[in-house]
Amino acid sequence: MPLVNTKKMLEEAYSGGYAVGAFNISNMETVQGITTACSELRSPAILQVSPGAIRHSSPTYLTKLVEAAIFTYPDLPVVLHLDHGPDFDICKNCIDMGFTSVMIDGSNLSYEENVSLTKSVVDYAHPKGVTVEGELGRISGMEDKISTARNESFYTEPAQAEDFVKKTGVDSLAIAIGTSHGVYKFKGERKAQLRFDILEEIQKRLPKFPIVLHGSSSINPKFIKDINKFGGKIQYASGMPEEILNKLSKTAVCKINIDSDLRLAITAAIRKYLFLDHPCEFDPRGYFGIARKAVEGLVAHKIKEVLGSEDKI
Ligand SMILES: [Zn+2]
Numbered sequence: 001m002p003l004v005n006t007k008k009m010l011e012e013a014y015s016g017g018y019a020v021g022a023f024n025i026s027n028m029e030t031v032q033g034i035t036t037a038c039s040e041l042r043s044p045a046i047l048q049v050s051p052g053a054i055r056h057s058s059p060t061y062l063t064k065l066v067e068a069a070i071f072t073y074p075d076l077p078v079v080l081h082l083d084h085g086p087d088f089d090i091c092k093n094c095i096d097m098g099f100t101s102v103m104i105d106g107s108n109l110s111y112e113e114n115v116s117l118t119k120s121v122v123d124y125a126h127p128k129g130v131t132v133e134g135e136l137g138r139i140s141g142m143e144d145k146i147s148t149a150r151n152e153s154f155y156t157e158p159a160q161a162e163d164f165v166k167k168t169g170v171d172s173l174a175i176a177i178g179t180s181h182g183v184y185k186f187k188g189e190r191k192a193q194l195r196f197d198i199l200e201e202i203q204k205r206l207p208k209f210p211i212v213l214h215g216s217s218s219i220n221p222k223f224i225k226d227i228n229k230f231g232g233k234i235q236y237a238s239g240m241p242e243e244i245l246n247k248l249s250k251t252a253v254c255k256i257n258i259d260s261d262l263r264l265a266i267t268a269a270i271r272k273y274l275f276l277d278h279p280c281e282f283d284p285r286g287y288f289g290i291a292r293k294a295v296e297g298l299v300a301h302k303i304k305e306v307l308g309s310e311d312k313i
Pocket of ligand 1: 214
């Protein structure tokens with residue numbers, strides 16, 4: 001089937017009490033690993049592209065790779081989504097290139113500027129059948145080498161979220177309730193401190209409206225251990241516990257973004273393959289193939305243990 005937008009996919013997730021995983025893609029192996037796992041487990045798929053991935057691979061390569069994936073799995077509903085679009089022009093370019101969903105991230109602007117920028121993207125996107133995700137509040141951590149310190153982050157105001165959705169017409173909203181981007185999520189705090197009360201209040205004010213959770217990788221210690229055992233050096237990494245994410249997947253949270261966990265799974269697999277098992281290997285197909293398998297395994301695990309999106313298509 002052709003690419004779909006997030007409208008029906010997230011409505012079904014809301015009413016079904018599960019969340020759809022939004023996995024970041026940057027090359028052929030990530031696209032293949034994610035879509036293979038989703039197809040095997042009959043889970044809808046959101047493939048998202050950050051501005052950094054666009055710089056790395058170009059929108060042409062990424063859209064063509066996704067085209068190959070939907071050709072390979074004709075029954076799989078797939079959304080191609082722009083993650084953290086920083087301005088109108090990038091959103092417009094992605095829409096013109098065939099993306100079916102975009103995020104406009106005006107969270108670093110004043111409230112009025114964020115409303116006006118987000119509305120301009122909605123006005124361009126909706127007549128073309130493209131859905132739009134906005135962001136309100138500021139999520140801390142490191143996203144695509146842009147860092148927001150903990151003390152510069154702030155929680156989403158529920159009353160403002162209600163006003164924002166009404167004024168802009170966005171289809172989903174990323175909120176800040178204490179999650180954090182990157183692999184060093186809760187440095188110094190050692191554990192997640194989430195404001196479930198904010199989510200509950202937003203859910204009350206915006207019934208049936210899909211909420212998006214960013215900064216939701218769990219940073220499995222097994223990957224960190226393998227990376228460090230085979231020549232890496234990643235210290236003090238921590239993430240969002242999977243049982244908390246699983247609980248959230250049954251609420252208004254309908255889209256859960258996962259990027260860092262994929263990066264760690266790939267890095268751990270390649271390091272182990274080259275350092276331990278195949279020190280003489282110089283054929284990239286060997287370690288890229290292992291990376292693809294690692295992506296597939298991680299996505300299958302998330303679908304079953306975190307998102308609850310198995311057998312939903
Ligand atoms: Zn994000």
